[in-house]
Amino acid sequence: MVKCCSAIGCASRCLPNSKLKGLTFHVFPTDENIKKKWVLAMKRLDVNAAGIWEPKKGDVLCSRHFKKTDFDRSTPNIKLKPGVIPSIFESPYQFQEHSYSVMDSxxxxxxxxxxxxxxxxxxxxxxxxxxxxxxxxxxxxxxxxxxxxxxxxxxxxxxxxxxxxxxxxxxxxxx
Incomplete structure (x- = not known):
């Protein structure tokens, strides 16, 4: 099954040629405090639970949501530096401009x-x-x-x- 980036509005998919394009995918941290910071930074809501979205075991974020300085490139496998928080996301407010997200009077x-x-x-x-x-x-x-x-x-x-x-x-x- 192809993994997709969990960020709202991001269409990145983990495909065989993704790494060649410089796109990497990162699982959510196991440390609960850092994971909570990731989720809060995403500003993603769970419509069904009427609260903040919670990542599941296989959920990932792509490298587009991190700064270049957030990565450790000293090894052949690019990794995130410890404790890094994603910070590059589309504004969630732009999605509210569409008629399907907010019912007009x-x-x-x-x-x-x-x-x-x-x-x-x-x-x-x-x-x-x-x-x-x-x-x-x-x-x-x-x-x-x-x-x-x-x-x-x-x-x-x-x-x-x-x-x-x-x-x-x-x-x-x-x-």
Whole structure:
């Protein structure tokens, strides 16, 4: 089973090529005081227990949540220095901006709905203007084709092809 970083918003996975990319994964400390500091630094809540999240035996944090100075690189296997606390995390407040994390009041929802409806009406009006301009352009183009044919500047066959092409293009854009 692939291990995933336990930090909120982190998509790091422990894959065979992770080490080659400089990404390492670290189990939570067995020392309860340091483990508690790790968990508090993460600011991760357990929604089901309505409290602070508790790591399980196999849970890990990736190296992205530690400073470069937190690592002991004197051995071939990169390790964390004793007593180090992770300190690099996305702000948990950014996740509260999404509609799925905080329910808005009915008044605020109504305001948002009114805004969306207004934008939709503006978009419909804009689309209708584009379609009207396209019809006008199509009529103008057909008139130009007819005039070119009447003045013998294009052949009957070319005029027919252009007219068909013009009609097909306008049909495709309205579908």
């Amino acid at each position: 009915p008044k605020k929802l109504k305001h948002k709905l009114d805004h969306v409806i207004s934008e939709l009406e503006d978009t419909k009006e804009s689309l209708q203007n584009v379609l009207d301009r396209e019809k006008h352009f199509q009529k103008s183009l057909r008139k130009t084709i007819r005039e070119l044919k009447e003045e013998c500047l294009i052949s009957e066959d070319t005029a027919r092809r252009l007219d068909v092409f013009c009609w097909e293009c306008c049909q495709e854009s309205t579908e």
